[in-house]
Every structure is written in C-alpha cells, then in structure tokens.
Amino acid sequence: MRRRMTSAPGESPVRLYHVSKSYMAGQFALQDVSLEIRRGEFVFLTGASGAGKTTLLELIFAAEQPSEGQIVVLGRNVARLGARAIPALRRRVGVVFQDFKLLEDRTVEENVRLALDVIGTPRREARNRVFSMLKSVGLQHRRFHHPRSLSGGEQQRVALARALVNEPEILLADEPTGNLDPELTLEIMDLIAAAATRGTTVVVATHDHSLIERYGKRWLRLEGGRIAEDLPATAGVERGAAR
Amino acid sequence: MNRALILIGIALANAARGIRRASTTSLLAVLTIAVVLVLVGSAWLLVGNMASLLDEFGAELGMTAYLDPALSEASQRELVARVSQEDDVATATLVTKEEALLRFEKIAGSGDLLSGLEENPLPPALEIRLVPAARTEAGVERVEAVLADLPGVTELAHGQEWIEGYARAIALVRGIALGLGTVLGLAALLIVANTIRLAIYARRDELDILALVGASRTFVRVPFLLEGTIQGLLGGLLALFLVFATFSLLQSQLEYGLELVLGRAGLAFFTKGQSIALVAAGAGLGLLGSITALVGWKGTS
Known part of the structure; x- marks a missing residue:
C-alpha cells in the first residue's frame, strides 16, 4: 500500500493549541481546545448538538479557520494555510458525512473515482483502484449503479470508499451512521475501524454511545465548545458502559 | 500518460457532462449566441458589401x-x-x-x-x-x-460634394455596424454569463463535493470555461450556417435589384478568414461569458 509520510515520523497528524472558533462576536462554537491525536489512533467525538463536534472536524479539514490558536494537520498550520494549499491538504484527509454527499447523476464507480480524478490519476489505474476499494466495502457488483438505487447503508459504503480510495492519512466521519439502522451501523463502523488498523488516523463524531462501548477507543466528549472529558481507549469502554 | 493531459481529458468530460446535464440552459446559451452573431454577421456582411459598392463609386470620384x-x-x-x-x-x-x-x-x-x-x-x-x-x-x-x-x-x-458625401456615408455605415456589434455583443455576454452562473448554482452540490475531495480551483473552474467556449463555438457555427443560408437564398434577387438601381451587382459572402473569425467570435463570447460568471465567485470552502 502506498502511503505518503510528509509529517515527521512519530509526529501526531492532528494537533490543536488553544483553539477557539467563533462565528458571532462573543459566542464560541469551540473554546480554548488543545488536543493531540496520534498517528493511527481511533477517536470518538461526542457531545450534544451544538457542542462543537462538526466545527472541530471542519477545522481539521480546513473548511474553517480558527478564530484563535493554532491547528497543525499533517505538519501544516491550518491557520496560515493559503487558499491554494487547502486542496493539497484535503487530498490527504478523507471525509464522510451523515448525508453521504454522493452525486446522483454519476455511477458508484464515478463517485468513488472523483477523489482520484482531482489528482489526475490515469484512467486504468483509477478504475483498478476503485474496483479494489469497492471490493473491500463489498460493493464491486454495484459499481455501475446510481446512488438512488442503493440502500442507505450501501450509499454510506460508497461515501466511505470515496473517502478512502486515495489512501488518506486521516479519516474524519461526521455522524456516519446517523441515518442507518443498528445492523448497517456496525457494518460501516467495522469498515472505519479496519481503516484505523491499516494506520489511518480516524476521528468519528457520533451520538451513539453504544459504539464507544463496542469499540473501546479513545473518547473525547465536548460540552459547550470545550473538551469536557478525554478518556483513553479502555476507560472509554468502562465509561461508555456506565451510561 | 502525462498528468496534465489526463486532467484536460477529465475537464473536457466534465464540461460535456455539464452541457448534457443542463441541456435546456445550454441550448438557450447556444441559441442566444447564434442569434446575436446572425445579427452581427448580417450587419458585417451588409457593411462589407456596401463598402465595396461605395468603393466602386469612390474609385470614379x-x-x-x-x-x-x-x-x-x-x-x-x-x-x-x-x-x-x-x-x-x-x-x-x-x-x-x-x-x-x-x-x-x-x-x-x-x-x-x-x-x-x-x-x-x-x-x-x-x-x-x-x-x-x-x-x-x-x-x-x-x-x-x-x-x-x-x-x-x-x-x-x-466633385467636392460627392467626395464629402462618400466619406460621410462610409463613416456612418461603419459607425452603425460598430455600435450595433458592441451593443449586441454585450447583450450576448451578459446572457452567457448568466447562463453559466445558473449552471454553477445548479451544480453547487457537485462543487461542494469536489472541494471536499481536494479539487483545486483550476480543476473546478476549467470545465465551466470549456462549457462556455463550446457553447460559443456551436453558436458561432450555427450563426455562420444561418447567415450563409439566408445569403444564398437572397443573393440572386438582391443582385438583380442592385443591377436595376445602381447598375452594379457583385455581392460577396465572407472570405474563409472572415467565416473563421465569426465562429471564433462566438467561442470568444462564450469564454468571456464564463469568465464574467466566475469572477467574484469565491467557490466552495
């Protein structure tokens, strides 16, 4: 497997130093957040609606800039990143959303291939990589179908395939199972967990505490834009089980 | 294969997809450009032939x-x-x-x-x-x-008066052609720009997703520029065909009338170079319209 190593080995791919984000004067979506996520680590992010989960993810993939503090993602300071440098960073960060964000007029294969098209991957290589990726999420037989003909779980697997086909160093998932039933939820979460075992740093924002119990990973709980709890993997299991 | 060539191929495919997807608005843009260029082309042809006739008269002055x-x-x-x-x-x-x-x-x-x-x-x-x-x-x-x-x-x-009259007639005909061309060209530009703006609006979900997967500004914008250019090119070709068809239909009758009134009959269609210029003007109009639509569009975050 190809893997780019541009940040120094051992250097954490996500580091936040006293980061605040405010959309309106005096109202903070995130306030004084400092944290470090290590390479290959799997982190659950929880909190009530408006706690700052989505804002934190948006800051990591440079959709937003911090109002205060510094964010270093894969060795790049997001606060100082120019508009032209953002696409290069995003090619190294896969993102999955609750609403899948698939293009209805393109086939499954074309949707997944988007991530390879933007970097000018030759057509044959792109087709092979997309096929392998779809095979790994169990959808190779559906590659010529359009998203509308797929179930919710299948659509999320396509979105996951698109996020992972470029072998990103970080995978961010914002409520990836929010629209799925329990069985499909586990299917998707197993695929995400598998990415982490291959060395991808994974951050999953979720409301579903049962996932924290089941997977027993590091657990960050946000409250009012601040980190209320940061529990390591094992403690996460105990704490999740207690709720 | 060269990466730049691959990206150009992808941009062309995306432009074609854009035209297919918004076929009604694309057709509208093509027809608008064609109508404008038919008017401009007809005026150009008229002025060209009038100038030739005036030159023939002028040669005798x-x-x-x-x-x-x-x-x-x-x-x-x-x-x-x-x-x-x-x-x-x-x-x-x-x-x-x-x-x-x-x-x-x-x-x-x-x-x-x-x-x-x-x-x-x-x-x-x-x-x-x-x-x-x-x-x-x-x-x-x-x-x-x-x-x-x-x-x-x-x-x-x-014949001082004749000479002054000749000079005035030439200046007037050229002035009208220039004015008409400028006004119609600007109208076409605005219509194409608005068509492309509509296309951008209709495809904002796609642009959001492209931004998510790390598409550069160039990757996102070039298909729109190509789309405008292709629409302009098609509009230019359609206009050339329409002007040629109309000219061919009316040529013999016009020449007969001119022969009766002026004693001269030679009417000429565009040269090869002028025909190419008319089609290129369509492509240029389409490209300029796309650029106008994209100026000020900050794109997705």
Whole structure:
C-alpha cells in the first residue's frame, strides 16, 4: 500500500493549541481546545448538538479557520494555510458525512473515482483502484449503479470508499451512521475501524454511545465548545458502559 | 500518460457532462449566441458589401486639372508623370484636345454644336483618381495644393460634394455596424454569463463535493470555461450556417435589384478568414461569458 509520510515520523497528524472558533462576536462554537491525536489512533467525538463536534472536524479539514490558536494537520498550520494549499491538504484527509454527499447523476464507480480524478490519476489505474476499494466495502457488483438505487447503508459504503480510495492519512466521519439502522451501523463502523488498523488516523463524531462501548477507543466528549472529558481507549469502554 | 493531459481529458468530460446535464440552459446559451452573431454577421456582411459598392463609386470620384492648350506634348507627359508620383493619387490620365472633342461629340450625340468653330475650343486635361484614403476633404485639398503649384495647370474641377458625401456615408455605415456589434455583443455576454452562473448554482452540490475531495480551483473552474467556449463555438457555427443560408437564398434577387438601381451587382459572402473569425467570435463570447460568471465567485470552502 502506498502511503505518503510528509509529517515527521512519530509526529501526531492532528494537533490543536488553544483553539477557539467563533462565528458571532462573543459566542464560541469551540473554546480554548488543545488536543493531540496520534498517528493511527481511533477517536470518538461526542457531545450534544451544538457542542462543537462538526466545527472541530471542519477545522481539521480546513473548511474553517480558527478564530484563535493554532491547528497543525499533517505538519501544516491550518491557520496560515493559503487558499491554494487547502486542496493539497484535503487530498490527504478523507471525509464522510451523515448525508453521504454522493452525486446522483454519476455511477458508484464515478463517485468513488472523483477523489482520484482531482489528482489526475490515469484512467486504468483509477478504475483498478476503485474496483479494489469497492471490493473491500463489498460493493464491486454495484459499481455501475446510481446512488438512488442503493440502500442507505450501501450509499454510506460508497461515501466511505470515496473517502478512502486515495489512501488518506486521516479519516474524519461526521455522524456516519446517523441515518442507518443498528445492523448497517456496525457494518460501516467495522469498515472505519479496519481503516484505523491499516494506520489511518480516524476521528468519528457520533451520538451513539453504544459504539464507544463496542469499540473501546479513545473518547473525547465536548460540552459547550470545550473538551469536557478525554478518556483513553479502555476507560472509554468502562465509561461508555456506565451510561 | 502525462498528468496534465489526463486532467484536460477529465475537464473536457466534465464540461460535456455539464452541457448534457443542463441541456435546456445550454441550448438557450447556444441559441442566444447564434442569434446575436446572425445579427452581427448580417450587419458585417451588409457593411462589407456596401463598402465595396461605395468603393466602386469612390474609385470614379476624382479631379480634373485643365491644362494650358499651348503646353507641348512632352510637357503634358511630364505633368502626368509628376502627378502620378503623389501618394494620394491612384491614377493620372491625360485627355488630349482631340480625345476631349470626341467625348463631347459622343455625349452631345453629334458634332453639329462645334462645327461652326474654326478650331477645337476644348483644352487638354488631366483626369485624376484618388486612392481610397484620400477620398476626403483633406485629401482633395492636399492634391489641389500640389496641382496649383504646377506650371501649365489653368483650372481645377472636382466633385467636392460627392467626395464629402462618400466619406460621410462610409463613416456612418461603419459607425452603425460598430455600435450595433458592441451593443449586441454585450447583450450576448451578459446572457452567457448568466447562463453559466445558473449552471454553477445548479451544480453547487457537485462543487461542494469536489472541494471536499481536494479539487483545486483550476480543476473546478476549467470545465465551466470549456462549457462556455463550446457553447460559443456551436453558436458561432450555427450563426455562420444561418447567415450563409439566408445569403444564398437572397443573393440572386438582391443582385438583380442592385443591377436595376445602381447598375452594379457583385455581392460577396465572407472570405474563409472572415467565416473563421465569426465562429471564433462566438467561442470568444462564450469564454468571456464564463469568465464574467466566475469572477467574484469565491467557490466552495
């Protein structure tokens, strides 16, 4: 497997130093957040609606800039990143959303291939990589179908395939199972967990505490834009089980 | 394969997909450009043919310098050579006393009018045709000043009013064509820009997703530029076809009418270069429309 190593080995791919984000004067979506996520680590992010989960993810993939503090993602300071440098960073960060964000007029294969098209991957290589990726999420037989003909779980697997086909160093998932039933939820979460075992740093924002119990990973709980709890993997299991 | 070529291929595929997806608005843009270029092309063709006709008439406008009858034949030839050297002069032709008499008899219908006279009273003359650039009041004055200083020239005659009228007619026709072209071109530009803006709005979800997967600004924008250019190119080709078809249909009738009224009939369609220029103008209009639509569009975050 190809893997780019541009940040120094051992250097954490996500580091936040006293980061605040405010959309309106005096109202903070995130306030004084400092944290470090290590390479290959799997982190659950929880909190009530408006706690700052989505804002934190948006800051990591440079959709937003911090109002205060510094964010270093894969060795790049997001606060100082120019508009032209953002696409290069995003090619190294896969993102999955609750609403899948698939293009209805393109086939499954074309949707997944988007991530390879933007970097000018030759057509044959792109087709092979997309096929392998779809095979790994169990959808190779559906590659010529359009998203509308797929179930919710299948659509999320396509979105996951698109996020992972470029072998990103970080995978961010914002409520990836929010629209799925329990069985499909586990299917998707197993695929995400598998990415982490291959060395991808994974951050999953979720409301579903049962996932924290089941997977027993590091657990960050946000409250009012601040980190209320940061529990390591094992403690996460105990704490999740207690709720 | 070269990465740039792959990206160009992807951009072309995305542009074609964009046109297919928004086929109604794309068709509207093509038709708008075609209509504008049909109007501009027709005006251009009209002006071109009018200018040719005016040039033909203008070529006949000139000056006559009457010469001293006592001037020797050698001196008359020297005078012709001297006047022909002037930049403003296209041709200078000597009309001898005998030739002048023959012309008079031809116009008058018989030689009876001058038969009572013992000798030919008509003086020799120089008939001067001006180059197109000199067919103006200033051009006539320049040539007049040269002729006035030459020995042997006794009198000058020219159709000053005709020459001024010719110059005004040419300026008016060109001015109208330029004004019409500018107004129609701007209208087409705005329509194409709005069509592309609508296309961008209709595809904002796609643009959001492209931004998510790390598409550069160029990757996102180039298909829209290509889309506008392709629409313009198609509009230009359609306009050329329509203008040609209309010209072919009307040519014989127009030429018959012109022959009756003006005694001239030669109407010409665009040259190959002009035809290419009309189609290229369509492509340029489409490209410019896309650029106008994308200016100020910050794109997705």
